[in-house]
Amino acid sequence: MGYIKTIGLLLVWPIFYLCAQAPIEYRNLDGVNDPKRWGPSECETSVSTRKAWDQPVVRMHIPVDYHGGEKAYPIGWPRMYLNLKPEEQGWQDYDRLEFQLYTESSRSELPKRPLNFHLYNKQGQKKLISITSATVGKCITFTLNISDIGVAGEITKLGFNINESDYADKDMVDFHIGGFRLARATVAQVTELKPAAPAIFCDNRVLPIEVVVEGPPEKLTHGIPLQLKCDKHIALTKTLPVIRGRQTLYMPLSDAKIEPGKYTLIAFPEEPTLRKEATITITSSPWE
Amino acid sequence: MKLFQLIICTITLTSVAMGDALIFDFGPKESPLRKGAIHITKNGGEHAAWNKTDDLKSHKNEIVKEWIENKSRGKKMPPAVYQNELTCDHVASSQPQSLKLNVPPGPYDVILLCGRSGKRTSQVWDINVTDGSAKATATFAGGYELRKLQFETTATEKGIELQFTTRSRWLVNAIIVIPEADRKSAQTKLIDPIMKECFMLPPEEMTKWKERPRPCTLPEPKWTEKQRKDGVAVFSRPWNAPVWPAHFPQQHELDAPVRAFASQNEYEPLTFTLHSLKDFSNISVNIEELLNTAGGRKFTISESNIDLRFVRYMKVRPNYSTYNTYYRAPDVLMPWKPQSLMKGENLRLWITIKTGTSQPAGIYNGNVSVTADNTSISIPISLRVLPISLQKDQSLVYGQYYRHPLDKIVSAPDEFSRAWWQHKARTEHVDMREHGMNTVVLGLGGYWKNERWNYYFDQLQHKIDLYRSVGFDKPIVCHFPCGSLYRKYMKAGMGSHLSLIKMPPDEFFTELTDMVQTIKNEARRRQWPEILYYPVDEPSTAPISVEFMTRTMASIKKVPGVRTYVTADPEHEQFAPMRPYIDVWCCQPFSLGRKAVLADMKKRGVKYWCYPNHISGENDHTTTIGARMTYGFGLWESGYRALVPWIYQYSNGDPWNNLDSSTQEFFNRTADDGSPIPVTLWEADREGIDDHRYIFTLQNAIDRARETGQKEAADKAQSTLNTIFNAIEVQPKYKNDGLWEAGSFDAWRWTIAEQILALQKLN
Structure with a gap:
């Protein structure tokens, strides 16, 4: 049995087809x-x-x-x-x-x-x-x-x-x-990102997000930056604590007034090589 | 006053455990006696006397613990129930009786064990026992259920006198009498072990089983000062997301709004959960009418349209036929009753509201009052009623496999039992209708005698009359005596999944055609709905099985105008020879994709149905998200035309014990009066059907909008449906993984409702 250290190739793709990988x-x-x-x-x-x-x-x-x-x-x-x-x-x-x-x-x-x-x-x-x-x-x-x-x-x-x-x-x-x-x-990365709830009410307290996070625990202590964006408008940015593996995160929504619409959820919004995106629908609230 | 036959008793009372608790073990003289118990026969015993003995009967069953080989299934199976010395025998009667127990004066707890008669399945036992002030009752059917009746009493100088009355027959297996002073020690040292043995499994079986609770991965939330002071926290999550018994809530769920929306004439669940931070001895809940006072007017949803239940945690297996692993899971929706709650446990309240046919639109508000010992909490709830009248796709079939209560009436031994089965059948049919069903699977019995086949047409007629009386109107999947015909020729059974099948002679197939022709003639004569002919369940893909099925279906199809039904997956290539003779393919998953299903239905006129057992009973009873998906958005995407799962209710062994017998219980349960007790999965099915109704209502609205030239609005609404359609992660079986989060379903439903309202406004 042997250990092999390999540096993965960094591939640059159009922003909406990101397949970049950490080492x-x-x-x-x-x-x-x-x-x-x-x-x-x-x-x-x-x-x-x-x-x-x-x-x-x-x-x-x-x-x-x-x-x-x-x-x-x-x-x-x-x-x-x-x-x-x-x-x-x-x-x-x-x-x-x-x-x-x-x-x-x-x-x-x-x-x-x-x-x-x-x-x-x-x-x-x-x-x-x-x-x-x-x-x-x-x-x-x-x-x-x-x-x-x-x-x-x-x-x-x-x-x-x-x-x-x-x-x-x-x-x-x-x-x-x-x-x-x-x-x-060898560094923190998100390999899968999707809204666990592809549709939520605009007055929901949280947005559930399903992610698969890779990386050694010591590299995950800073959390993962996430952004919620509607067209060009950034509705919310949060860094959420994560662990290694598949998990559901809950992005608190109470800090922002979220209007109904189609949103993009982005992990690592400022790091093109690690960026991942998913779409979510936010509906109006029947009780407002 | 009747004279009591006096039996001179010895003064010394036998103790069986700590303190002076006594166990009276009822049964014939020769039946096994619990160690340390006092034997009571129909003639009485030491320290116990009946007032009269002429109508008393006693009976014992064998205590069987060995697993027996089932040839048809090819494996060993445990006994239906595990009897022990206390449960295997009993004394019974159809007449009122008094029983005097000679115990020293003082306060006592009295526990009676009643059931496990092992006798005819159609007998409904009805037990009423009282000491003159306190009383306990139980009514249940068949030979396996065991009930515990309990009350507090005070013995006088004459002891304890119990009166038994019944509307059919009563029985008693054991009575345990515990002096109040010994209650605590007797509970842990005597009662708990006996109850575990009687209501779960005997100790030697129990050692093979491991409890593996679902781990709680959530951190303990930060409790508010009020929650700590009250000792209880209220939290809310979507009703289709399970609440596990001792799990923490999520932080964001605490004090989350309890709310829902519904259209007119719709059922809608609202739930919230109490998480206790200390022990409570008594929790009571009260809910009043909901009010809508917007616009200066007052509209209500009255209490009669509000059903209050709680979620009972049952010990379940991970899957219906596995052994040796169990855990507590949310399952049965019991009618609300005040109860205790231990620290760290969850108590989920389940409210189902039925809106009226012309319920005025608006937001209806109300409060649920919870009293937990000395703490009072008020939980606001709200329901928005939409001015929408939902339409249902009448071409879809929603059915249930069903063990028909009317089959029990023929052999029921008394009038009460017959009436009980009749009531059970009626209330279950109404329940099925109210949950969106429009057919049931039925069966036609028959036997060979006097050189001809004799059929139970009248029995099937009764069932079809009931079916019609609740408005069912879809084809009836009907099995008929194909197996008996096979046995006539082959002197043996076909075996489960045709495991024992041998090819019968040609005469079998000729006679099968004649059989179907006879049934068809009678069905036409009686003006029955269409029968789908169902000769064999779940044939295997073995060559002999396929050959037999092909010839069988071909024989049936020789009768003009009849349609055949098979429970088999058409994706299995081995079934190819059967294809020309199958009209309705019913398979467990949505196995063929939408395109293939729609194309084949169009080309050949066949129908694709589904029996989604994976979200019905063949799981740990918590697949509520998968169930809603299967019945709603999943069915819509699949192109399939029907859902007919196994089964509305099935009990193997004691219906309240999932660990006994070869399989655990399926689906709905039965109350003492014979009416149904729903489970969370059943409610999930209805909500899925409602999701589909919203989709269908919008599709119709889109069609109307296009017809009236409102293209833009129609396109916008269609775009909403397309978004939802494309968001479905298509699976053959929607069960646990790869599903939307529970709350998404209502959000999608709301986007559909918004479009319905928008199009309604234009019109």
């Missing part, structure tokens, strides 16, 4: 890319010929068979699991888990739920995610906010499965999965 640190989970570590059922694992960020890749080969598998459940759930070693745990200091996925199949298109990814804690609580973006012939990067896992304690086990019932009998599918790594921003 990112990665921690590769090299051992997770070893097919021998994965315990398959109703499928086979091997070393893939592909690479993911120069890392090895596991090939999960699944011949869909409605008549094979477990006697009680012939249309079953081909799956593989891996137990994380202690040195592969400790994800709470990171912002995201990432890996790459490339799919090959006898089908031209995958079903709506092509592949499930699961994460387990020691008590067996699990988070199940359907990787709906898997596409035949395409390599995708799967990203998961650590704060979205929603399972208490350390992640100790990973798994992948398909539902054979989502596929046709005799389909073949190969998932090439690798490059498992944890990522964290």
